[in-house]
Amino acid sequence: MKNIGYLFFVLSLISVLGYSQTNSPNIDSLIKKAIESGSKNIDSAIYYTESAYKLAQTTQDTVIIGSVAYYYSYYLISNGKYDKAQSLLDYNFENKDKLTHVLVGNSHYNQAAMFDIGENYDEALEHYFYSVDYYKQANSIKGLSKSYLQIGVIYEKLNKLKMADYFFDASLEVSGNDDKKHKADSSKRGMTPYQKTATSLLMLKELKNGSNKKLKSIVYYNLGQSLMEEFRFNEAVDYFIKSIQIKEDINFLTNLDKSYFLLGKCYYHINQPEKAIANLKKAKNKNIKRSQAADIEALLSRSFEQKGEYKAALLHSNVFKKISDSIASDLQNERITEITAKYNNQKQTNELISLQQENQNKALEIAKQENLRWRWFIVALVATLIAVWMGRRLIKSRERVKEIELEKAHIAKKVEEIAVILNNKTKIYLKQLKYIKSDGNYLEFITDEKRIIDRNKIKAILEELPPNFVKVHRSYIINKNYVSSVNRSNVILRPDIIIPLSRTFKNNLNI
Numbered sequence: 001m002k003n004i005g006y007l008f009f010v011l012s013l014i015s016v017l018g019y020s021q022t023n024s025p026n027i028d029s030l031i032k033k034a035i036e037s038g039s040k041n042i043d044s045a046i047y048y049t050e051s052a053y054k055l056a057q058t059t060q061d062t063v064i065i066g067s068v069a070y071y072y073s074y075y076l077i078s079n080g081k082y083d084k085a086q087s088l089l090d091y092n093f094e095n096k097d098k099l100t101h102v103l104v105g106n107s108h109y110n111q112a113a114m115f116d117i118g119e120n121y122d123e124a125l126e127h128y129f130y131s132v133d134y135y136k137q138a139n140s141i142k143g144l145s146k147s148y149l150q151i152g153v154i155y156e157k158l159n160k161l162k163m164a165d166y167f168f169d170a171s172l173e174v175s176g177n178d179d180k181k182h183k184a185d186s187s188k189r190g191m192t193p194y195q196k197t198a199t200s201l202l203m204l205k206e207l208k209n210g211s212n213k214k215l216k217s218i219v220y221y222n223l224g225q226s227l228m229e230e231f232r233f234n235e236a237v238d239y240f241i242k243s244i245q246i247k248e249d250i251n252f253l254t255n256l257d258k259s260y261f262l263l264g265k266c267y268y269h270i271n272q273p274e275k276a277i278a279n280l281k282k283a284k285n286k287n288i289k290r291s292q293a294a295d296i297e298a299l300l301s302r303s304f305e306q307k308g309e310y311k312a313a314l315l316h317s318n319v320f321k322k323i324s325d326s327i328a329s330d331l332q333n334e335r336i337t338e339i340t341a342k343y344n345n346q347k348q349t350n351e352l353i354s355l356q357q358e359n360q361n362k363a364l365e366i367a368k369q370e371n372l373r374w375r376w377f378i379v380a381l382v383a384t385l386i387a388v389w390m391g392r393r394l395i396k397s398r399e400r401v402k403e404i405e406l407e408k409a410h411i412a413k414k415v416e417e418i419a420v421i422l423n424n425k426t427k428i429y430l431k432q433l434k435y436i437k438s439d440g441n442y443l444e445f446i447t448d449e450k451r452i453i454d455r456n457k458i459k460a461i462l463e464e465l466p467p468n469f470v471k472v473h474r475s476y477i478i479n480k481n482y483v484s485s486v487n488r489s490n491v492i493l494r495p496d497i498i499i500p501l502s503r504t505f506k507n508n509l510n511i
Helices: 008-015 025-038 042-059 062-078 082-094 101-117 121-137 141-157 161-180 193-207 213-229 233-250 256-269 273-286 290-307 310-329 332-344 346-370 376-411 458-464 503-508
Strands: 419-421 427-429 433-439 442-447 451-455 469-473 476-479 483-486 490-493 497-500
Touching (some): 025 062, 062 082, 062 101, 082 101, 141 161, 213 233, 273 290, 346 376, 433 458, 433 497, 458 469, 476 497
């Protein structure tokens, strides 16, 4: 399936963090603490990465500073502190010649994510393409695969489904599944509201006693959305309130503005305009997206009209019209079209080259006819000069074609591994994947919410997974992030899942 999933964006940001050591034990320890606390409290993660960054600056080592800046910027982006995050990313860009290709690629990836949050999709695409270039130079298959995937996500947001399908297929291809690419007309996009509601309720049941507050807030938010699609607005209100309370408690600001907006929309639909207006005003104060600003003003106008305050309704209606006109006249998408056109016009470029050569040949024939009186050696000399010139033009044309092919490769690859796409076209988010069980030519993928069967080999899938997935038995691969304890013969995964442990693979744990 090419469904990005309604948890995609937050999980894609989380998956960007793949821990790599800096050769400084104190800094490494702080970064590990940040990653461990990040799912529970963003402020704690910011504290640890800020401490690591200050320590890194004392080393005067550009690589160490850049590595920590990458982690620090991620948590700042998650917390909505974009100016500070931008200064960290700017440092990495200014020193890109001193950093590894993977680190520069990751920095562009974070930059793209920040633009993506603000719905500035042309800038987001540009930086995803930059990340592709650096991942390619580093021969980072994981980086290329995730960049392809994110480019596909943006094109799907823009309703450019053919382009989205192309990049989803490209993500499969670069990860080694090019012979199993799917087609746009053979897959279903998204889930029904009923399926979303059922999935979210199942996740809530699994998370009931868990400590991952961030994930709970996301599930509450998604459950509210799916209930709205079923027109169950009274029930949706409760879940949006729970999501907002958790987000504000842990200072997790992603989609907080939209949470207030959707809560206000629910109150509007159940004829409670005062509560609708109060929440819409909060959404307006926190909003950074122009398209959502227009939606907020439109709903404020309708809510005041519902309340009988027609003067205020007219005021917000006029603001809505100004924002809408501004968006309509904005040329932001022209650059996206230009970027896309570069990679769709390779054939046209070759045709233009052929046409130039044809015109040059005609010009040569005319020159011969007009200059018959000249001696043959002059004609030969002219022909030779023209041939040399044409050869140089042809070489330049071929070089241009190669440049375009390289640029095309930028688009084809798109926040650490976000997800894997199985042979049966199912997408599994790695943060949710607990373990994999092998049974002959089939693998069973187990997450908190479902079990998925796929025809595949355990050795092949292990090569696609990040380092936190290890083989502990000839038939089992586990996610070390879920390990709660280990004994002589078993590994215990949260919550109380017993996996057999073979002595042959015990050293893989390193716990």
